[in-house]
């Protein structure tokens with residue numbers, strides 16, 4: 619198998635990774651490396667890797683870097699896309715963490731070289747792809763730059779999460795949400811569309827998502843007042859489809875059209891704004907190297923693939 623490591627330049631000085639690469643070469647793996655200088659380079663490296671006949675790229679970086687690689691791969695003909703392994707080198711690494719990819723460079727590199735690849739879905743919003751999650755409204759605001767104290771609060775269970783949503787999201791995002799089999803007008807404090815499960819440094823906004831079920835998990839938190847916090851907490855814990863405030867469902871597509879302010883969306887760690895979004899899933903579009911125990915695979919969740 620021909621391999622190439624595509625590394626975000628932010629991590630090029632990482633000693634553990636350098637040592638792991640030399641070790642892999644000593645073990646007989648022919649592993650060359652491309653290092654990015656700026657945004658767009660990783661996408662171009664993917665195109666170059668395809669041209670050079672590389673069968674498996676290994677992407678070293680955070681969610682944004684993986685997203686760039688996925689974007690490059692999706693631009694190639696489906697049958698010709700190289701497989702992708704991952705070395706988590708970002709700040710949050712939400713996709714890799716959610717998938718159980720080892721966080722140490724040497725273990726991650728070993729998995730990326732020796733592991734089996736599996737088919738995974740790729741989400742799409744308008745012309746942008748995402749592998750992990752599109753989180754809008756409050757969800758877009760939870761990032762790795764969120765102050766540590768608030769982060770700690772957010773990790774403290776549904777109560778503090780709901781409290782923070784109420785506190786931070788004074789302006790809900792009004793619009794029309796439509797999906798396969800339903801539609802409703804919402805005033806969203808949170809609109810999370812997950813292929814994976816977690817965003818913003820381990821917030822599980824779509825905790826039932828699988829990356830190979832051909833479906834997106836959608837979690838909506840509709841506007842609520844302070845006195846409704848207990849009810850919202852209960853609904854966040856239950857995650858039923860038809861709560862008064864919280865709606866959680868699976869769908870192959872979803873669209874949202876704002877009637878007021880554009881919706882801020884955090885797409886695999888990068889910010890965007892949309893007035894109208896059409897979101898769909900490209901089923902089994904990429905082959906990614908994941909641990910056999912990855913809990914986002916339907917084979918490990920017991921969830922049936924509906925197709």
Ligand SMILES: Nc1ncnc2c1ncn2[C@@H]1O[C@H](COP(=O)(O)OP(=O)(O)OP(=O)(O)O)[C@@H](O)[C@H]1O
Nearest residue numbers: 627655656657679680681682683708709710711887
């Ligand atoms: N050599 C480089 N130096 C600095 N930034 C770079 C370099 N190469 C690419 N980038 C930028 O890195 C960004 C992607 O970073 P990435 O998301 O992988 O890391 P992160 O933000 O630390 O991770 P995470 O999203 O997991 O927290 C892109 O926006 C790209 O413009």
